[in-house]
Amino acid sequence: MLVPFTGRNGLAKIALTRVGHRYNNDIEALKNVNLDIHAGEFVCLLGPSGCGKSTLLYALAGHFPPSGGHISIDGKTVEGPSPERLLMFQEAALFPWLTVKQNLKFALRAKGVSRRESERQAREFIKLVHLEGFSDVLPHQLSGGMRMRVSLARALSMDPAVLLMDEPFAPLDAQTRAHMHQLLQSIWMRTRKTVVFVTHNVREALVLGDRVVVMASRPGRILRDLEVRLPRPRDPDDEALVAMSRQIRDELRRAELAGEPLPPSASETRELESKTDDATQAAGTASDLPVGAAGPVGARR
Amino acid sequence: MGLLVLWELVAKLGSWPPYLFPDPIEVARSMWRMIADGRLATAAVRSMARLMEGYLISVAIGVPLGIFIARVSLIRASLKPVVMGLQALPSICWLPLAILWFGLSDAAILFVVVMGSLLAIAIAAEDGVNSIQPQLLLVAGTLGIRGPRFYGGVLVPAALPGIVTGLKLGWSFAWRALMAGELLFVSGGLGQLLTAGRELLDVAQVVAVMIAIIAIGTATDRFLFQSIELRVRRRWGLLPAT
Numbered sequence: 076m077l078v079p080f081t082g083r084n085g086l087a088k089i090a091l092t093r094v095g096h097r098y099n100n101d102i103e104a105l106k107n108v109n110l111d112i113h114a115g116e117f118v119c120l121l122g123p124s125g126c127g128k129s130t131l132l133y134a135l136a137g138h139f140p141p142s143g144g145h146i147s148i149d150g151k152t153v154e155g156p157s158p159e160r161l162l163m164f165q166e167a168a169l170f171p172w173l174t175v176k177q178n179l180k181f182a183l184r185a186k187g188v189s190r191r192e193s194e195r196q197a198r199e200f201i202k203l204v205h206l207e208g209f210s211d212v213l214p215h216q217l218s219g220g221m222r223m224r225v226s227l228a229r230a231l232s233m234d235p236a237v238l239l240m241d242e243p244f245a246p247l248d249a250q251t252r253a254h255m256h257q258l259l260q261s262i263w264m265r266t267r268k269t270v271v272f273v274t275h276n277v278r279e280a281l282v283l284g285d286r287v288v289v290m291a292s293r294p295g296r297i298l299r300d301l302e303v304r305l306p307r308p309r310d311p312d313d314e315a316l317v318a319m320s321r322q323i324r325d326e327l328r329r330a331e332l333a334g335e336p337l338p339p340s341a342s343e344t345r346e347l348e349s350k351t352d353d354a355t356q357a358a359g360t361a362s363d364l365p366v367g368a369a370g371p372v373g374a375r376r
Numbered sequence: 377m378g379l380l381v382l383w384e385l386v387a388k389l390g391s392w393p394p395y396l397f398p399d400p401i402e403v404a405r406s407m408w409r410m411i412a413d414g415r416l417a418t419a420a421v422r423s424m425a426r427l428m429e430g431y432l433i434s435v436a437i438g439v440p441l442g443i444f445i446a447r448v449s450l451i452r453a454s455l456k457p458v459v460m461g462l463q464a465l466p467s468i469c470w471l472p473l474a475i476l477w478f479g480l481s482d483a484a485i486l487f488v489v490v491m492g493s494l495l496a497i498a499i500a501a502e503d504g505v506n507s508i509q510p511q512l513l514l515v516a517g518t519l520g521i522r523g524p525r526f527y528g529g530v531l532v533p534a535a536l537p538g539i540v541t542g543l544k545l546g547w548s549f550a551w552r553a554l555m556a557g558e559l560l561f562v563s564g565g566l567g568q569l570l571t572a573g574r575e576l577l578d579v580a581q582v583v584a585v586m587i588a589i590i591a592i593g594t595a596t597d598r599f600l601f602q603s604i605e606l607r608v609r610r611r612w613g614l615l616p617a618t
Contacts (some may be wrong), residue, residue: 077532102396133594136518138514138518140515156517156518156520157518157520158518158519158520161518161519162514162518164511164513164515166427166511168509168512168514168515170512170530170533170534171611171612171613172533172534172536172611172612174433181521182521182531184525185519185520185521185522185525185529186519186520213611214612214613215612216613229519233519233520
């Protein structure tokens with residue numbers, strides 16, 4: 076079941092207050108974005124390209140200060156990048172001259188972990204992403220999916236308070252991406268990290284997120300903040316999930332047509348013919364995925 | 377082999393006197409004489425020692441200089457035009473200045489060698505840093521890698537393919553500058569051996585020394601620098617792995 080997110084008790088881990096950003100060329104990338112993210116939530120920022128979702132993520136990571144508003148994590152204002160709010164990119168961005176294990180150890184050593192402890196942790200996290208046996212291989216000898224797994228292992232090994240992911244699986248083929256979704260879900264169910272995940276793929280957002288924050292462009296803003304109530308691990312071909320993705324795509328299209336933020340009530344009443352877009356095709360090809368325990372619609376996980 | 381036969385034929389059939397155009401046998405004999413009495417080895421060792429000294433100074437200054445030009449905008453604004461301008465100057469043009477400053481000494485030759493290779497190394501290092509994938513610098517930031525660990529562990533290795541190309545280029549520039557400098561006075565190196573051949577009208581010796589210079593230059597380039605370059609490029613994934 077997809078229900079509007081109504082907020083949660085307690086202090087937010089990540090608090091965005093009236094965040095706005097204007098680039099030098101005067102494009103309004105973000106306008107009045109308010110968002111609270113709680114500890115242990117997996118939040119997907121979903122929207123078409125140019126809706127400011129990546130801008131929001133980079134501001135959250137501290138790579139630049141937004142021109143308006145306030146961002147804080149654990150009550151502290153975000154200033155500059157830090158391993159406490161680790162950013163993962165579309166590219167694996169491994170150091171090409173270091174082997175898989177050396178890549179992990181280098182990051183751990185920079186964090187101040189001792190030599191012996193970094194060796195142990197590097198092994199542990201390589202195992203977590205099922206890359207035992209590839210420890211001493213160089214990044215360029217790995218496939219794109221494997222590189223991304225190393226990148227994920229490196230990110231998790233830093234044990235960040237918040238993990239920020241910028242469409243990390245977008246360049247992968249559908250099959251590999253489906254495997255990454257499974258892997259990330261299973262790791263997340265164990266670690267319950269706070270994750271902010273940017274994507275333009277509706278199904279990806281629904282498979283991964285507790286919450287899907289739908290964004291629209293010109294100016295970049297939050298359209299809907301939805302809670303995904305589906306049991307995990309989720310299957311992208313689950314009927315309920317497919318229905319939800321259609322619902323969200325319709326809303327996105329309406330928002331595009333209207334060019335205006337919709338009042339929440341209006342979006343329920345209007346129905347538009349649904350059309351398959353690239354997001355469905357990309358996720359839909361992963362049909363040979365082992366079927367997860369898809370429960371009844373509306374069941375809480 | 378065919379080249380040697382052709383050379384022999386040209387020397388025999390040509391109308392030049394043998395004291396101006398030696399045949400290969402004569403050159404080989406002269407080469408053998410210089411090897412046998414140790415003159416060639418002594419001169420080569422002398423030249424190489426001088427080259428190493430100048431080259432190491434160039435590397436020690438040139439690589440950091442290039443990196444700072446790339447990283448620090450103040451240094452870039454002030455030094456880059458100077459470096460680019462001076463680079464247009466052939467290294468031998470530094471010699472008159474070097475002799476005025478240092479006299480006819482080893483220091484003058486060293487100065488010419490350093491000036492000949494330092495700028496090329498600095499420019500290549502700067503280029504290497506500028507062509508680093510922005511993702512790598514971004515990821516270093518998000519992983520919290522800073523300070524010496526950033527420079528030694530990320531920046532220099534990431535720029536290394538470019539830096540190695542600069543080191544190779546710098547070496548060949550240094551080698552040229554050295555030979556030019558050694559020609560000018562009693563320096564005890566290969567260059568002087570070349571001049572000595574001219575002064576004694578021993579054309580076979582001149583050609584033999586030229587061949588020795590070519591051989592040494594090619595050997596270091598081929599066996600030292602190209603193999604290092606290849607190894608770096610392969611490790612960095614810039615070449616298809618074998």
